[in-house]
Amino acid sequence: xxxxxxxxxxxxxxxxxxxxxxxxxxxxxxxxxxxxxxxxxxxxxxxxxxxxxxxxxxxxxxxxxxxxxxxxxxxxxxxxxxxxxxxxxxxxxxxxxxxxxxxxxxxxxxxxxxxxxxxxxxxxxxxxxxxxxxxxxxxxxxxxxxxxxxxxxxxxxxxxxxxxxxxxxxxxxxxxxxxxxxxxxxxxxxxxxxxxxxxxxxxxxxxxxxxxxxxxxxxxxxxxxxxxxxxxxxxxxxxxxxxxxxxxxxxxxxxxxxxxxxxxxxxxxxxxxxxxxxxxxxxxxxxxxxxxxxxxxxxxxxxxxxxxxxxxxxxxxxxxxxxxxxxxxxxxxxxxxxxxxxxxxxxxxxxxxxxxxxxxxxxxxxxxxxxxxxxxxxxxxxxxxxxxxxxxxxxxxxxxxxxxxxxxxxxxxxxxxxxxxxxxxxxxxxxxxxxxxxxxxxxxxxxxxxxxxxxxxxxxxxxxxxxxx
Amino acid sequence: xxxxxxxxxxxxxxxxxxxxxxxxxxxxxxxxxxxxxxxxxxxxxxxxxxxxxxxxxxxxxxxxxxxxxxxxxxxxxxxxxxxxxxxxxxxxxxxxxxxxxxxxxxxxxxxxxxxxxxxxxxxxxxxxxxxxxxxxxxxxxxxxxxxxxxxxxxxxxxxxxxxxxxxxxxxxxxxxxxxxxxxxxxxxxxxxxxxxxxxxxxxxxxxxxxxxxxxxxxxxxxxxxxxxxxxxxxxxxxxxxxxxxxxxxxxxxxxxxxxxxxxxxxxxxxxxxxxxxxxxxxxxxxxxxxxxxxxxxxxxxxxxxxxxxxxxxxxxxxxxxxxxxxxxxxxxxxxxxxxxxxxxxxxxxxxxxxxxxxxxxxxxxxxxxxxxxxxxxxxxxxxxxxxxxxxx
Numbered sequence: 038x039x040x041x042x043x044x045x046x047x048x049x050x051x052x053x054x055x056x057x058x059x060x061x062x063x064x065x066x067x068x069x070x071x072x073x074x075x076x077x078x079x080x081x082x083x084x085x086x087x088x089x090x091x092x093x094x095x096x097x098x099x100x101x102x103x104x105x106x107x108x109x110x111x112x113x114x115x116x117x118x119x120x121x122x123x124x125x126x127x128x129x130x131x132x133x134x135x136x137x138x139x140x141x142x143x144x145x146x147x148x149x150x151x152x153x154x155x156x157x158x159x160x161x162x163x164x165x166x167x168x169x170x171x172x173x174x175x176x177x178x179x180x181x182x183x184x185x186x187x188x189x190x191x192x193x194x195x196x197x198x199x200x201x202x203x204x205x206x207x208x209x210x211x212x213x214x215x216x217x218x219x220x221x222x223x224x225x226x227x228x229x230x231x232x233x234x235x236x237x238x239x240x241x242x243x244x245x246x247x248x249x250x251x252x253x254x255x256x257x258x259x260x261x262x263x264x265x266x267x268x269x270x271x272x273x274x275x276x277x278x279x280x281x282x283x284x285x286x287x288x289x290x291x292x293x294x295x296x297x298x299x300x301x302x303x304x305x306x307x308x309x310x311x312x313x314x315x316x317x318x319x320x321x322x323x324x325x326x327x328x329x330x331x332x333x334x335x336x337x338x339x340x341x342x343x344x345x346x347x348x349x350x351x352x353x354x355x356x357x358x359x360x361x362x363x364x365x366x367x368x369x370x371x372x373x374x375x376x377x378x379x380x381x382x383x384x385x386x387x388x389x390x391x392x393x394x395x396x397x398x399x400x401x402x403x404x405x406x407x408x409x410x411x412x413x414x415x416x417x418x419x420x421x422x423x424x425x426x427x428x429x430x431x432x433x434x435x436x437x438x439x440x441x442x443x444x445x446x447x448x449x450x451x452x453x454x455x456x457x458x459x460x461x462x463x464x465x466x467x468x469x470x471x472x473x474x475x476x477x478x479x480x481x482x483x484x485x486x487x488x489x490x491x492x493x494x495x496x497x498x499x500x501x502x503x504x505x506x
Numbered sequence: 507x508x509x510x511x512x513x514x515x516x517x518x519x520x521x522x523x524x525x526x527x528x529x530x531x532x533x534x535x536x537x538x539x540x541x542x543x544x545x546x547x548x549x550x551x552x553x554x555x556x557x558x559x560x561x562x563x564x565x566x567x568x569x570x571x572x573x574x575x576x577x578x579x580x581x582x583x584x585x586x587x588x589x590x591x592x593x594x595x596x597x598x599x600x601x602x603x604x605x606x607x608x609x610x611x612x613x614x615x616x617x618x619x620x621x622x623x624x625x626x627x628x629x630x631x632x633x634x635x636x637x638x639x640x641x642x643x644x645x646x647x648x649x650x651x652x653x654x655x656x657x658x659x660x661x662x663x664x665x666x667x668x669x670x671x672x673x674x675x676x677x678x679x680x681x682x683x684x685x686x687x688x689x690x691x692x693x694x695x696x697x698x699x700x701x702x703x704x705x706x707x708x709x710x711x712x713x714x715x716x717x718x719x720x721x722x723x724x725x726x727x728x729x730x731x732x733x734x735x736x737x738x739x740x741x742x743x744x745x746x747x748x749x750x751x752x753x754x755x756x757x758x759x760x761x762x763x764x765x766x767x768x769x770x771x772x773x774x775x776x777x778x779x780x781x782x783x784x785x786x787x788x789x790x791x792x793x794x795x796x797x798x799x800x801x802x803x804x805x806x807x808x809x810x811x812x813x814x815x816x817x818x819x820x821x822x823x824x825x826x827x828x829x830x831x832x833x834x835x836x837x838x839x840x841x842x843x844x845x846x847x848x849x850x851x852x853x854x855x856x857x858x859x860x861x862x863x864x865x866x867x868x869x870x871x872x873x874x875x876x877x878x879x880x881x882x883x884x885x886x887x888x889x890x891x892x893x894x895x896x897x898x
Contacts, residue, residue, distance in 0.1 A: 081756045083640040084526045088674050127755035303799035308645035310674050
């Protein structure tokens with residue numbers, strides 16, 4: 038019998054706000070030391086009251102627009118109670134009764150994935166276990182950082198669809214400035230079951246909690262598929278509805294220890310937070326502030342003359358496309374800028390193992406300008422770029438200090454050419470005896486002496502002239 | 507710890523131990539918070555200090571303010587001549603402080619004012635910031651003022667009331683103008699029949715006497731059936747207990763407060779820390795509150811209580827459209843003897859019949875001369891003026 042997977046995702050994404058959801062502590066920009074970014078409110082001291090971060094609400098509405106949701110203009114915050122040391126109030130403020138966005142959808146190729154709802158909630162803190170002393174420490178830096186949870190309908194039929202959806206979600210959220218989606222800032226709970234192809238009934242469901250790596254998500258889904266099918270066909274085990282976790286070392290899922298089978302979170306509306314009413318005017322304002330989506334951007338880039346494939350890469354990542362937009366806005370030609378970003382910048386990122394493009398656009402613009410104006414060679418340009426990536430150097434100062442100016446006067450080049458010829462008797466003799474290739478080694482020495490400065494064509498012609506004189 | 511016996515500061519303000527004053531221990535009457543020192547002061551305290559008043563010290567309260575008037579305090583239940591008294595009300599009555607700030611969460615400061623024969627005003631919900639209260643019932647608890655007379659109550663209330671951006675339920679007005687000079691002669695006042703009937707003969711006599719005084723001043727006094735007193739009492743009990751359960755859950759022995767000396771794992775740390783540090787009434791309230799919030803009961807209990815709250819508000823507003831104020835007992839008796847701890851939950855529940863309507867509706871209430879007056883939202887001046895008119 039053939040089986041199909043039925044998968045639904047709950048995806049938690051950190052919002053790009055300057056402060057936490059209910060207090061003025063710094064938001065997503067992660068602090069370095071434990072409990073650096075904590076106040077009486079987000080550490081659960083008595084006496085503190087939550088005050089909603091308006092920006093978080095706006096970002097959640099933007100996410101709703103992006104995922105074609107209906108925006109609930111009357112939305113509330115509710116309390117979800119459970120005891121855990123990383124939850125300082127022993128309740129999490131979330132949205133249970135009136136989530137901010139409902140009934141959306143995302144297109145993944147031919148398939149439409151339904152979005153059940155998006156709700157805003159606060160993150161919990163972190164527990165750090167010290168095996169040596171058998172002690173646990175709590176770090177509240179992450180406590181109350183705003184999240185949205187995007188709940189999909191069980192519409193996925195393969196791990197590939199899941200991965201495509203998550204990639205698309207990530208780039209769209211980055212594009213709209215909703216979330217930085219930094220490493221680990223996007224976490225998924227994967228609900229998965231298996232049923233005979235064509236069946237309309239749902240099988241027994243496993244929930245794999247708290248996954249953040251795409252490859253692990255894919256592996257976990259594939260593992261679960263096999264486990265479920267084996268259980269159904271070969272009765273290897275009795276499937277039960279349960280929560281599991283992925284063990285990346287053992288490459289398999291394990292049931293999580295869960296004492297309470299059905300936790301009662303005792304949801305009720307938070308009396309400290311008045312219902313939020315998003316009137317038409319505010320809604321229109323948020324809508325107007327939506328940036329272009331990745332698809333829209335890619336389209337613009339193609340209209341600017343960028344090849345479709347390149348346009349797609351540029352628009353796939355917010356940092357790349359921001360760089361492109363900024364440098365083009367500084368007067369550089371789109372095609373040149375695209376080539377510099379896709380070839381040189383991405384080359385540097387690969388070399389330095391960087392995951393995001395973070396150099397200043399003005400510096401890249403200046404390098405391109407110098408190269409286009411013939412002030413420096415493209416090779417020198419690459420050299421400056423590399424220095425910008427490594428040490429964030431000042432472009433003009435670096436060119437000056439390293440004699441990168443391509444317009445150095447020919448008498449200096451000629452002097453160098455003559456000196457190098459004088460120092461390489463053997464090569465010169467070889468050349469004169471008909472070994473034309475010997476000129477290449479002399480040329481190399483000259484280039485080395487000139488540290489890559491000077492127009493290679495000019496140097497080569499001067500060298501030929503001198504050798505044949 | 508600075509407690510009642512150490513205070514002798516006429517002209518200063520006493521502050522209930524459920525209200526935070528920076529660096530001064532705030533125990534809320536519980537062993538759980540025996541050594542808890544807050545990092546900041548309540549907004550109301552800040553405003554008083556900014557206006558030149560000094561905090562005389564912290565006054566004892568019943569555990570988390572849940573009881574009749576302080577008898578469940580882990581530290582020092584107050585009695586005078588064998589009867590229960592509220593620490594703040596007793597201090598104000600003796601003239602040792604000018605006034606006191608109290609949290610009215612389930613009527614304790616109103617009852618305390620009634621038995622000590624001082625004034626207490628609970629203003630409209632949202633007019634005084636709740637920032638800095640050791641919270642229990644967020645949807646109804648409110649800081650109020652205990653004072654010797656209406657003018658003092660008005661003076662202090664004027665200082666502490668006004669919008670505070672740190673409290674999401676704070677109403678927008680920056681300042682409130684209160685008066686004690688409204689014309690009582692033109693007022694119509696109704697006696698709440700159900701509450702009157704439920705009180706003792708001595709309390710009834712107080713209400714009758716108060717009504718006579720009002721009539722002498724020219725006011726009209728009539729009796730009216732509220733038609734929702736029992737419902738308000740039960741609904742408030744449900745809302746209050748549920749919110750209290752939730753708010754007290756942060757006291758888990760992990761971050762601050764009492765932690766049991768021995769535990770094997772986190773569950774034991776929770777259970778033992780909480781069990782060993784909380785008293786009977788707090789525990790009973792938590793159990794009751796957890797129960798009404800359970801998934802299976804939510805619709806029938808909490809959600810229904812929210813709907814009853816709306817009905818009670820409508821009904822009260824309807825009555826207060828015809829009358830300037832409702833006159834009612836603040837409690838069933840003129841004095842209370844210490845009682846068996848195991849009876850605390852029922853006892854407070856029974857007494858809350860008299861105090862629940864202002865708590866659940868957020869309407870202002872004032873206790874003066876041992877009786878309670880209730881007015882529509884923002885009508886504190888009506889209450890203050892009536893209180894002032896019968897002072898002489």
